[in-house]
Amino acid sequence: MFGIVPKLQQYICAWNFWPAFMKKFMMSEKGPFTIFFWTPLAKWGISIANIGDMRKPVEQVNTLQQCVITLTGLLFTRWCFIIRPRVYNLVLCNFCMAQTGIYQLYRKHSQGKLFTR
Amino acid sequence: MASKVSGMFWTWVHSSTGPKTTHFWAPVCNWFFPIQALYDWNRDPAKISKEMQCVLVCYSSLFMRWALRISPQSYILFCMHLFNATLQGRLLIRRLTWESSQQKAIEDKPTN
Numbered sequence: 193m194f195g196i197v198p199k200l201q202q203y204i205c206a207w208n209f210w211p212a213f214m215k216k217f218m219m220s221e222k223g224p225f226t227i228f229f230w231t232p233l234a235k236w237g238i239s240i241a242n243i244g245d246m247r248k249p250v251e252q253v254n255t256l257q258q259c260v261i262t263l264t265g266l267l268f269t270r271w272c273f274i275i276r277p278r279v280y281n282l283v284l285c286n287f288c289m290a291q292t293g294i295y296q297l298y299r300k301h302s303q304g305k306l307f308t309r
Numbered sequence: 310m311a312s313k314v315s316g317m318f319w320t321w322v323h324s325s326t327g328p329k330t331t332h333f334w335a336p337v338c339n340w341f342f343p344i345q346a347l348y349d350w351n352r353d354p355a356k357i358s359k360e361m362q363c364v365l366v367c368y369s370s371l372f373m374r375w376a377l378r379i380s381p382q383s384y385i386l387f388c389m390h391l392f393n394a395t396l397q398g399r400l401l402i403r404r405l406t407w408e409s410s411q412q413k414a415i416e417d418k419p420t421n
Contacts, residue, residue: 227374234368241364252356256348260341271335309352 201225235285242292250300255307258296265290340389342369346396354407362401369394 205218222228238261245253268286272279300306326332342365349357369390376386 227371227378231371231375234364234371237364238361238368241358241361244360245358248358252358254345254349254352254356254358254361256345257361260338260345263338263341264335267331267335267338271331274331309356 197225232279232281232285235282235289239285239288239292242289242296245296246292246299250303250305251308253296253300255297255300255309258293258300262290262293262297265293336386336389339386343389343392343396346393346400349400352400352403354404357400357404359401359404359408362397362404365397366394366401369397 201218205215210218217223218225224230242258242261265286265288269283269290272283272286297306321327322329328334373387373390373394376383376390
């Protein structure tokens with residue numbers, strides 16, 4: 193928007209001690225100065241937050257939210273296989289999201305609180 | 310006119326990005342995130358997970374930018390993530406406000 197990130201990218205990539213592969217990675221169109229690098233990490237964050245929430249009591253687990261996370265994870269796992277190019281990182285990310293959602297729902301069900309808000 | 314519309318509808322139904330494919334249902338199920346946040350408008354703050362709400366706000370904020378940077382741009386996806394970031398952020402603020410009031414209640418409690 194204000195051109196800050198390209199300027200930051202040029203400034204950092206101008207440092208002399210970067211090895212060639214690192215400079216190539218930082219200047220690439222899917223590198224850490226682009227949104228395409230950070231969006232899969234954000235999706236991994238959902239799975240990580242869900243794993244962290246497994247220590248919390250089941251009353252704090254939101255059934256509807258976990259249903260949505262599971263459904264989104266499953267459908268996007270399938271979607272990642274049918275688009276080109278296939279990005280296996282995204283497949284794994286969505287699959288883990290679905291698995292953590294299923295486990296949270298199982299936790300609620302095993303305590304008989306699946307339908308309690 | 311009616312037959313033309315009907316023809317267009319059935320062409321869409323049988324298309325490679327229509328409702329018989331994952332290309333259609335995967336983005337549709339993404340809309341369940343803001344719908345869930347609307348359903349939980351008055352959720353008890355003690356039952357809101359702060360970490361999950363933070364992650365969902367960050368996730369939607371990043372994907373708002375992503376939806377405008379992909380080719381072709383997807384304004385529907387942008388709107389969905391805009392709603393999601395706002396509504397999940399509201400739940401996060403609800404939780405943080407509650408935690409702050411709990412902390413204040415503990416501090417204000419007279420000690421014997």
